[in-house]
Amino acid sequence: MARLPVLLPLPLAGAYDYRVPAGMVPPERGSFVVVPLSGRLMIGVVWDGEADPDLSEKRLRDIQSVLDVPPMTESLRRFVDWVAAYTLSPPGAVLRMAMSAPSALEPPAAKAGWRLSPLGARAKRGEAAARLTEGRRRVLDVMEPGEVYPPGEVATEAGVSPGVVRGMADAGLLESALLPPGQAFPAPDPRRPGPALGEAQAEAATALRAAVAARGFGVTLLTGVTGSGKTEVYLEAVAECVAQGRQALVLLPEIALSTQWLERFEARFGVPPALWHSELGSRRRRDTWRAVAEGKVAVLVGARSALFLPYPQLGLIVVDEEHETAFKQEDGVVYSARDMAVVRARLAGAACALVSATPSLETLVNAESGRYAALHLPTRHGGAALPEVVVIDQRVAPPERGRFLSPALVAAVRETLAAGQQAMLFLNRRGYAPLTLCRACGHRLRCPNCTAWLVEHRLQRRLQCHHCGHAEPIPPACPECGAEGSLTPLGPGVERVQEEAAELFPEARRLVMASDTIPGPLAAAEAARSIAAREVDLIIGTQIVAKGWHFPHLTLVGVVDADLGLAGGDLRAAERTVQLLHQVAGRAGRAEAPGRVLLQSWNPDHPVLQALVANDLDAFMATEAEQRRPGHWPPFGRLAALIISAEDEREADRAARDLGLAAPRAEGVEVLGPAPAPLALLRGRHRRRLLLKARREVMVQPLLRAWLARVPLPASVRVQVDVDPVSFL
């Protein structure tokens, strides 16, 4: 009797073996099958490798059925195995990410909806003598003849109760009809002409098109100053891929905020792309997953999880803003979508383009060594000049006491507004104040679950922990000494900058852009529209304003605290600060009027600020590289972190100590720690960290695997493995 290994979407050590029952054609590798597991039925995938011939017949269970879905491609199976091995995750946990729309695997249910009847269609045209209430009229207005609508949708769109719809069916105005199976994804037209490209753009586009046309794996780094037109260039490569009949995937770091990007895509190709992100509704998710598997989606734009969709014909992966930390998934399977995009492309024989104005040092080093091809756009599109960047030395001309905007910045905002242009104040900190202190006893309000201060959010009248989501009302008195009215906010957040701006520039129409005021795509689209329509004079925002926006009338960017992010001693603190501030600065002066950027700093000689002023990021990154190379820090060496956590502090300490004592000893390998994590308490768990640092040529996964296997730990202790850590919290 044939046996096959089946991988289940569960955190198990590997695939389980199942029997192909008599009468069943043995399913091919990659087939989605239904199998029993401890008393219930589950969907799994016929995996590669051989079943264990020694497993007794008695213990084998039968494959129940084979689902009518295209089998998972070999390249995706290899990818699942690869990610699992690289991140030390159970393969089933990775498989689960590739099966994230379970209902897509089931046969599409035939569902009924509503359609206009012939009488209804006549009534809509005003040709039938039916007496129509206001509600019925609205229903007719939203329904097109011949279209079938899901039951709830008609009522919602027309703003009537479901009873109105049922009444219309009884009156013969509507009839029941089957909904078409799943939504269609209109095909982008690759022959539609794009914009006339500038010379450097055209050259880069030709090279990228050629990389796609070669139908093989290769990575290209596309760099260029902000506003140089990199997006138009890689859309040419997308067009090439679509023309070949293959699928293109574009990864964006903040898909929910990318409305301007989506509009540009639609302008270029005539239709919107398919989308993939965590907020997609379940129906849309299911339809998208299935359409991708059936090769009916030509271009998909998504967040990092889109890497795990079952493309049968992948031809191109673009990672836009490749330096963004949002591409790192920090929980569950901890992986870098940028790095895994390269792996996915290699296994699928696809081209990969990494795009950024401020590429990561990792990617730069790969381009310099020739592993990646490199394309560069040296100037802004349409001849717009890069903004002038100036540091305001706060030691010389500080803001007034209790204020955060220095006289020089205030004056610049005034000038800009007086000239009828838009200005932006940037502070990468949500809320009103990052810290609340009792003036009487010095007590600071902190999160009960985390090593973190509570952040005041004045608009919501609450204190919040930005790590675990804990929230509480602002207490009327100090919880420590009981003094009333003694709690004082310390330091600024965007809400406080907005308050100061309201006093200083009362006439300016202000818009705060932070994750709590711009929670999703609709709000982002509305913000972009009102800014473009010049209904806003002053934008006050956190890092979400740095992301790819094109605001043609914005000519001044003021960075309230350019030193923020430099503290903390994180390996990449300087690199990240340069990238973020350069991106923010890049919002200014993108059209005819030249832009200006003012950086408020207490430390104006810092190399990060000097690099921004000189607009010489290449030199800065070269210096960064020289600082990291001798110590074998990434990208010249490898890092892997173990984060040990337990509810009981002593248990966490004991586990960390045991792991520390069992640390691998090998040539070119060093283990740092254990040490309390900077977030020593997170969501009620005590955390300790160990950091393994190795020479580049060392394979860290076998070392880590052996290390973890040497130390038995109680079930209450969790160890998270983070290979190539980005966050050191």
Ligand code: ADP
């Ligand atoms: P980047 O991604 O490099 O920051 P974008 O691709 O966003 O730059 O381009 C900046 C602006 O210039 C956008 O508004 C874009 O539509 C416009 N643009 C870029 N290239 C062209 C072109 N060849 N013709 C017309 N407009 C262009």
Ligand code: ZN
């Ligand atoms: Zn917390």
